Structure formats: structure tokens, C-alpha cells
Amino acid sequence: MQESFLDRFENWAETGMASGLPAPLPTKEEGLALLSDAPLDRILELAEKPRQFYFKNLVRAHILNNIKNGNCPEDCGYCAQRRTAEGVPQYTLKPAEEILEEARAAKKNGAFRYCLVTAGRGPSRRQIESFSSVIRQIKSELGLEVCLSAGILTDPESAKILQEAGLDRYNHNLNTSEEHYGDICQSHTYGDRVGTLENLHGHGVHLCSGVIAGMGESDPDLVQVALELRRLEVVSIPVNFFLPVPGHAIENPRTFTEEQCLRILALFRLVNPSSEVRIAAGREHYLKTRQSDALRIANSLFISGYLNVKGSNASETAQMIEDAGFVMELSEGEAHGSMVASDSGASEDLTLKDLSDLRPFASK
Numbered sequence: 001m002q003e004s005f006l007d008r009f010e011n012w013a014e015t016g017m018a019s020g021l022p023a024p025l026p027t028k029e030e031g032l033a034l035l036s037d038a039p040l041d042r043i044l045e046l047a048e049k050p051r052q053f054y055f056k057n058l059v060r061a062h063i064l065n066n067i068k069n070g071n072c073p074e075d076c077g078y079c080a081q082r083r084t085a086e087g088v089p090q091y092t093l094k095p096a097e098e099i100l101e102e103a104r105a106a107k108k109n110g111a112f113r114y115c116l117v118t119a120g121r122g123p124s125r126r127q128i129e130s131f132s133s134v135i136r137q138i139k140s141e142l143g144l145e146v147c148l149s150a151g152i153l154t155d156p157e158s159a160k161i162l163q164e165a166g167l168d169r170y171n172h173n174l175n176t177s178e179e180h181y182g183d184i185c186q187s188h189t190y191g192d193r194v195g196t197l198e199n200l201h202g203h204g205v206h207l208c209s210g211v212i213a214g215m216g217e218s219d220p221d222l223v224q225v226a227l228e229l230r231r232l233e234v235v236s237i238p239v240n241f242f243l244p245v246p247g248h249a250i251e252n253p254r255t256f257t258e259e260q261c262l263r264i265l266a267l268f269r270l271v272n273p274s275s276e277v278r279i280a281a282g283r284e285h286y287l288k289t290r291q292s293d294a295l296r297i298a299n300s301l302f303i304s305g306y307l308n309v310k311g312s313n314a315s316e317t318a319q320m321i322e323d324a325g326f327v328m329e330l331s332e333g334e335a336h337g338s339m340v341a342s343d344s345g346a347s348e349d350l351t352l353k354d355l356s357d358l359r360p361f362a363s364k
């Protein structure tokens with residue numbers, strides 16, 4: 001009888017993982033089984049093996065800073081900042097001192113990595129220069145890892161400038177499969193996204209790229225994204241569960257049970273065993289009491305909410321991590337003893353952030 005993917009994976013985890021052999025890949029059908037009828041207990045048990053091997057029992061907390069919000073010309077259907085959406089605070093690029101002030105607060109709140117996010121199609125050369133200067137300052141003063149999410153970036157020179165500034169990662173989510181991409185966005189293509197990732201990767205910047213599950217896709221679309229992220233050698237994979245934000249334009253949003261969310265997270269972990277898998281948007285809303293099981297698969301999460309949506313605050317998240325038996329990671333391999341309580345954010349998922357959340361240090 002042919003060995004199943006889970007058997008091949010178990011065999012690899014026992015004999016090949018420690019010696020750096022490539023992990024097995026599921027066929028499309030085997031990937032689909034992970035999302036449907038393969039036994040969840042076994043999936044969790046196997047997903048936990050690489051999670052513990054590569055990341056021990058540590059959890060990396062990421063804090064997002066929208067350094068430029070709203071007024072975007074693009075039409076990504078899932079996004080509260082898309083060109084026709086209303087009600088989201090708008091501002092141009094924050095001044096460097098404000099970004100630094102927020103980075104200091106993020107460090108105090110236990111952030112392992114600081115994610116700078118801008119609305120817009122992609123950065124101009126002038127913006128690339130500004131980002132580079134702020135990245136240098138954050139890294140030299142605070143030693144935080146920095147990830148930049150600034151849209152489409154296919155110009156090789158810009159990639160080189162960011163790499164030389166010390167950028168650790170560039171985020172650009174695939175979001176969904178190539179086949180489904182035209183249903184969620186018409187203002188740019190899946191190919192633009194892949195081109196951006198290949199450009200940054202080619203200049204030595206590590207890639208962060210993930211998925212938003214729940215945007216009317218089919219299970220084969222999710223399997224396709226997991227396999228494509230493996231092909232692109234993505235080291236960091238945010239797994240978002242779509243939150244129907246006001247103004248969204250997704251036609252057939254899906255909702256998920258806790259178990260389905262665990263299966264989706266496990267699909268991305270088992271196909272990309274050494275990558276940092278992050279429980280991103282929708283964590284509180286969909287996983288509810290099974291967030292601790294999700295940490296058996298994923299080794300990273302966001303604290304203090306998502307781009308324009310509030311999430312549980314830093315101290316609640318720290319408590320959940322501790323109760324689940326995991327430890328916050330401050331820098332590569334270094335555990336965090338305690339977290340500074342934060343009063344930012346609320347526990348209701350679908351509350352949009354207001355200006356005081358998005359620009360807490362802006363001069364009044």
C-alpha cells in the first residue's frame with residue numbers, strides 16, 4: 001500500500017528533520033485530506049514536531065504599525081483601506097520620530113519584530129530612502145527585527161537599498177491562489193505579487209508572505225497557496241482568517257469552525273515545516289478557546305490588533321500564551337520573562353481602530 005503523506009512526514013520528522021533533509025510534499029489530494037478527513041489528533045501531533053524542533057516552546061509577538069493609512073488607489077476586496085471604502089482614518093507617511101516612538105513602545109510590549117505597513121500600490125524611490133533611514137535607526141537603537149510591507153516592489157535598485165539598510169523581511173502576502181486572485185482584486189495581478197517576492201528574495205531579503213482564508217476560495221486554492229509559499233522559500237507565513245471589515249468587497253466570504261482553522265494552520269506548517277507560521281487576523285474571532293492548540297502548530301502571532309481592526313490587547317495575549325504553556329520570545333532564542341501591560345486595543349474583533357490607536361504618539 002502506498003505510504004500516506006502523514007506517514008512520510010512522520011518518517012521525515014524522525015529521521016530527516018535533524019539532518020536537514022527536505023521535508024516531503026503532499027500531493028494535491030493529500031493536501032485536501034489535511035483540510036477534511038485526515039484525523040486532526042494525528043495532524044496536531046505531527047505539526048507539533050517541527051514547531052518544537054525549530055522554535056522550541058517560544059512564541060514571537062509581532063506588532064503592526066500602519067505608517068501610512070487609507071486613501072489607497074488599489075481595490076483589494078478584503079481591505080478596509082481600498083479605494084472605495086469609507087470610515088478608515090487617513091494620513092500620509094508618519095514622521096520618523098513618531099515611528100521610532102512607537103517602535104520603543106512596541107519593544108516595551110514584548111515585540112520580537114516590528115512590522116511597518118503602508119497603504120498604497122507600491123513605494124516611490126523617495127519613500128524607499130525614508131524607509132531605509134528609519135529601519136537603520138530602529139535597528140541601531142532598539143535591536144528590533146524589522147519587516148516592511150509596502151506593496152508592489154519590482155525595481156531591483158529599491159530592493160538593494162532596503163537590503164543594505166538592514167531590512168530583515170519584506171511582507172507581501174499571496175493572499176490566495178493564482179486562479180482565485182482575479183475574484184478578490186482587479187487593480188493588480190497575482191503575477192505582480194510573485195514578481196515582488198522574487199525581486200526581494202533575489203536581493204537577499206527574507207520573505208514574509210501568507211494567506212487570507214475565507215475569501216470565497218475553495219480548499220484546492222488553499223493547498224495551492226501553501227505549495228507556492230514553499231516553492232518561493234518564504235520564511236514567514238501569516239495565516240489570516242478573513243474578517244468582514246466594513247466596506248469589504250468579498251462576494252462569498254467563508255466562516256470557519258475552530259477545527260477548520262486548526263486544519264488550515266496545520267496545512268501551512270506541514271507544507272512549510274521550518275517557516276515561522278503566524279496566527280494572524282481572526283485569531284480571537286475564529287479560534288476562541290482553541291488558541292492554545294493553534295500554538296502547537298504556529299510559533300508566532302500579532303499583539304495589539306491587526307491593520308485596521310482591533311484585537312486582544314498585549315497583556316491578554318501574553319496571559320493566553322503563558323496559560324498554554326509557551327513563552328514569549330524577545331530575540332532569536334531569548335525568552336521574555338514578563339510583559340508590560342498595555343491598554344491598547346479591545347477584545348471585539350470587528351471594531352475598527354480609530355486615530356488614537358493608529359497614531360498613539362502623534363502630536364495633538
Ligand code: SF4
Pocket residue numbers: 072073074075076079080081082083118119120121151
Ligand atoms: S491591501 Fe494594501 S494595496 Fe490593497 S487596498 Fe489595502 S492598502 Fe491598498
